[in-house]
Amino acid sequence: MLSVVEHLPVFIIAISLLSAFTILIAGWLNKKSCCFISFATILVQFVMSIFILHHVLTIGTINYWLGGWAPPWGIEYVVDALNAYVLVILLFLALVCVMYSKRSIEHELPRQIVPFYTLYQLLITGLCGITLTGDIFNMYVFIEITSLSAYALIASRGKIALKASFTYLVLGSIGACFFLLGIGFLYSVTGTLNMHDLSLILPSYYESRVVQAAFGFFIVGLSIKMALFPLHTWLPDAHSFAPSEISAMLSGIIIEVSTYALIRVCFSVYTVNFIKLFPIFDFLCWIAALGIIIGSVLAIAQYNLKRMLAYSSVSQMGYIMLAVGLSTSTHSALWGGLNPALMHILNHALMKGCLFLVAGAFIYKAELWNITDFQGLGRKMPYTCAAFTLAAISMIGVPPSVGFVSKLYIILASLEAGKFIFVAVMLFSTLLNLVYFWRVIEMMYMRREEGEEESHSSSSKNEIPLSMLIPIITLASLCIIVGILWLTEIPLPLLDQVNALFGLGGYAAP
Numbered sequence: 001m002l003s004v005v006e007h008l009p010v011f012i013i014a015i016s017l018l019s020a021f022t023i024l025i026a027g028w029l030n031k032k033s034c035c036f037i038s039f040a041t042i043l044v045q046f047v048m049s050i051f052i053l054h055h056v057l058t059i060g061t062i063n064y065w066l067g068g069w070a071p072p073w074g075i076e077y078v079v080d081a082l083n084a085y086v087l088v089i090l091l092f093l094a095l096v097c098v099m100y101s102k103r104s105i106e107h108e109l110p111r112q113i114v115p116f117y118t119l120y121q122l123l124i125t126g127l128c129g130i131t132l133t134g135d136i137f138n139m140y141v142f143i144e145i146t147s148l149s150a151y152a153l154i155a156s157r158g159k160i161a162l163k164a165s166f167t168y169l170v171l172g173s174i175g176a177c178f179f180l181l182g183i184g185f186l187y188s189v190t191g192t193l194n195m196h197d198l199s200l201i202l203p204s205y206y207e208s209r210v211v212q213a214a215f216g217f218f219i220v221g222l223s224i225k226m227a228l229f230p231l232h233t234w235l236p237d238a239h240s241f242a243p244s245e246i247s248a249m250l251s252g253i254i255i256e257v258s259t260y261a262l263i264r265v266c267f268s269v270y271t272v273n274f275i276k277l278f279p280i281f282d283f284l285c286w287i288a289a290l291g292i293i294i295g296s297v298l299a300i301a302q303y304n305l306k307r308m309l310a311y312s313s314v315s316q317m318g319y320i321m322l323a324v325g326l327s328t329s330t331h332s333a334l335w336g337g338l339n340p341a342l343m344h345i346l347n348h349a350l351m352k353g354c355l356f357l358v359a360g361a362f363i364y365k366a367e368l369w370n371i372t373d374f375q376g377l378g379r380k381m382p383y384t385c386a387a388f389t390l391a392a393i394s395m396i397g398v399p400p401s402v403g404f405v406s407k408l409y410i411i412l413a414s415l416e417a418g419k420f421i422f423v424a425v426m427l428f429s430t431l432l433n434l435v436y437f438w439r440v441i442e443m444m445y446m447r448r449e450e451g452e453e454e455s456h457s458s459s460s461k462n463e464i465p466l467s468m469l470i471p472i473i474t475l476a477s478l479c480i481i482v483g484i485l486w487l488t489e490i491p492l493p494l495l496d497q498v499n500a501l502f503g504l505g506g507y508a509a510p
Contacts, residue, residue, distance in 0.1 A: 005055045006062050008048045009077045009132045012087075013125060015041060020121035027114030034117035035102045042098055042124060046091040053084040057494060063134075071134070072194035078134030081497035085342065086260045087131045090253045093349050094124050097245040100357055100471040103464075107364050108243055112156055116243075119156075123149035123249070127257050136183055136269065137193045139261060143179065143225070147172045150254060154242040164237035171224055171234040178221030185214035186269075198269045206274050218265050219280065225258035228321055229291030232314045239310035244360020247306060251313040252353035256345045259320055263338065266324075267502040275328055285325035289425045291318030296432035303370050305359045308436060309352065312395065315429060316348050322422060323410050327504055329417035336416070337504030339495045340409040343486060347394075347402035350482060354391040354475035358384055361464045361472065371440050378445035380462040383469060385444045387476035392437040394479040397430050402483040 019041035027034045055062065062079040065071065079087075098120065105116055126146030133139050151172070155165035187193060189210050190201045205211045220231070227235040235255075239247045266275060275281055295315030302308035323341035330336040361384050362368040362377070378385045394401035397408075407426055414422035463469060485491055 002064070003055075005051050006064060008052050009062060009064050009079050010066065012045050012048050012052075013128050013132065016045060016121060016125040016128060020118050020125065023121055024114065024118045027117070031113045034114055035098065035105075038117045038121050039095070039098050041121065042091060042095045045124070045128070046088070046095050049084070049087045049091050052079055053088050053494075056081055056084040057497065072192040072197040075138050076134040076194060076196075077132045078196070079132060080501055081494055082263070082342075082501065083131045083260070085494060085498070086257065086345065087128065089346050089349050090127050090131065090257060091124075093249065093253045093353050094127075096353065096471040096475060097248050097357070100248075100360070100468050101243075101245040102467055104245060104360055104364055104468060105243065109156055116153065116156060119149045119152050120246075123153065123254075127253065130257050130261055134195050135193050136186070136195055136198065136265070139264075140176070140180055140183060143258075143261070144176060146254065146257070147176060147225075150246070150250065153246045154238050154250075157241060157243060160237075161241035164234075164241045168234040168238045171231075175221040175224030175231075178217045178224070180221075182214040182217035182221065185210050185217065195264070195268050199271055202270060203273065206277060212278075215270060215274070215280070218262070219284075222258055222262040222265070226255045226262065226317055226321075227314060228317055229287060229294060229314055232291070232295075232317075235314060236307055236310040239313065239356075240304060240307040244306075244356055244363065247309075247360070248353045248356035251309070251356060252349040255313070255317060256320070256349060259317070259324070259341075259345065263324060263341070267504075272328060272503050281325045281328060285322055285419065285422065288318040288321035288325060289422055291315065292322065292425055292429045293432070296429050296436070300432060300436045302436075303372060305362070305369065305371055305374075305440065306356065308371070308440075309355050309359060312433075312436070313348075313352060315433075316344070316352065319406065319410060320344050320348070322425075323413065326410070326413045326417050326419070326422075329419075330413045332412070332416060333496070334489070334492070335409040335412040337495075337499035338502070339492070339499065340406065340413050342495055342498060343402075343409060344406040346482065347406045347479075350402060350475050350478050351391045351394045354387060354472060354479065355395070357468070357472050357475065358388040358391070361468055364468065365462070365464055371443055374440065374443040375447040376444075381464070383463055384472060387472045388444070389441055390476040391479050392441060394483070396433045396437055400480065400483045400487055402479050402486065405483050405486040 019037060023034045023037050026037060056079055064077040066075045105113055109116055123146060126142045126149060129142030130139055130146060151165050151169045154168060155162050186198060189205050189208060190198055192198055202211060224231045239250055242250060292315050295311050295318060299308045299311035302311060320341050323344060327338045327341060368374060394403040397403045411423050411426050
């Protein structure tokens with residue numbers, strides 16, 4: 001008989017879907033209730049995710065059969081150390097963003113509050129479903145729910161955001177079709193959609209062209225979804241013109257959940273043994289290295305802050321995929337296996353979530369979009385700008401920030417794998433990060449507006465509301481606190497469990 005905690009994976013998705021309909025109906029009566037319903041729902045989901053993570057770490061994997069139908073005939077939710085970890089990250093960032101959104105959406109989209117929160121809750125439903133499911137077709141269904149919600153949320157600002165949303169829709173649909181083709185190819189060979197069942201059947205078909213083609217479809221389709229260079233072309237406009245909390249979600253967790261899906265397909269469906277037969281991960285490493293450099297160079301060329309951060313996300317996805325590509329070549333207990341990739345999924349969520357929320361704060365306060373207009377903001381909005389600075393130095397990689405730990409571990413993994421060129425790429429990218437973030441910091445703290453007097457009154461009155469400031473300060477503080485935790489190696493047992501699942505980082509293949 002299942003314990004209460006083992007029922008929570010399905011509850012997380014069910015209450016989120018029910019909440020979306022509740023928000024829609026309650027919004028007709030009182031649109032101010034929408035934010036509170038969404039916040040309460042995601043808070044409950046986040047608490048559930050903590051219990052799930054604790055259960056997985058102390059007792060073991062959760063297997064939940066929907067409707068009592070045993071796999072492979074029925075849909076199964078499987079929660080192990082990997083997706084329990086990702087689930088906590090995505091719900092934490094979703095909670096922070098929904099708290100921030102109340103005043104921001106009232107300012108940016110006063111006539112679309114009800115549809116915004118309805119779609120936002122559907123977005124969270126889709127992300128949770130992608131993370132929890134153990135059925136590959138069910139994963140596709142949740143990818144589509146997530147994507148459709150994201151298209152609409154980006155378009156909600158209207159005008160040029162409609163073009164950005166349409167571009168994302170076209171490319172996202174192509175990515176989803178590739179993913180679906182991969183599923184179809186696997187089903188034609190194996191007759192099953194359950195991921196664990198696939199992993200047991202596929203080894204006999206590793207030499208099959210159909211199975212190999214399916215792997216290629218998965219790689220390309222999910223690379224579009226995660227905006228991996230050079231399939232990133234939808235990302236700059238989508239991140240730039242979406243509401244700021246959606247930009248934070250897009251960059252901080254949506255593209256990372258797509259990365260999770262890729263990791264799950266590669267290691268849970270195809271397994272390490274298939275990956276080592278072909279040089280696909282070596283190819284991904286080189287593509288990722290190019291993305292790191294080109295994303296950073298393009299970020300330097302931007303004057304719109306959100307667009308600069310968008311190209312920075314292209315570079316950061318390169319970091320994660322470089323770490324994934326090196327995972328089968330490294331065996332250290334610290335930086336071996338998926339450790340650097342999983343670290344950077346969390347670290348990037350904290351850093352980029354904070355930076356996009358700060359960009360939204362500048363727009364909320366004075367419609368400031370361009371970096372050249374940020375003169376004197378350090379004195380007018382001291383706490384917001386301090387948070388930006390903390391997140392920026394984390395992106396650069398100043399110790400003991402989270403960005404420093406990510407870069408250190410990826411560099412050490414590159415050295416262990418004998419890929420010294422990737423060390424040079426990481427160091428050069430750090431210099432480029434310094435260039436484009438220093439421009440913003442210099443403008444905020446070292447430039448004065450024309451006619452600004454030396455003496456001025458307290459700038460606290462120019463700060464954003466507390467409901468927006470607290471999430472920003474929280475994320476900025478975690479950029480340092482989590483970095484220290486990584487350096488003390490306290491969270492590493494969790495990552496050890498992930499590596500043990502897939503036979504990575506010095507663990508024998510299961």
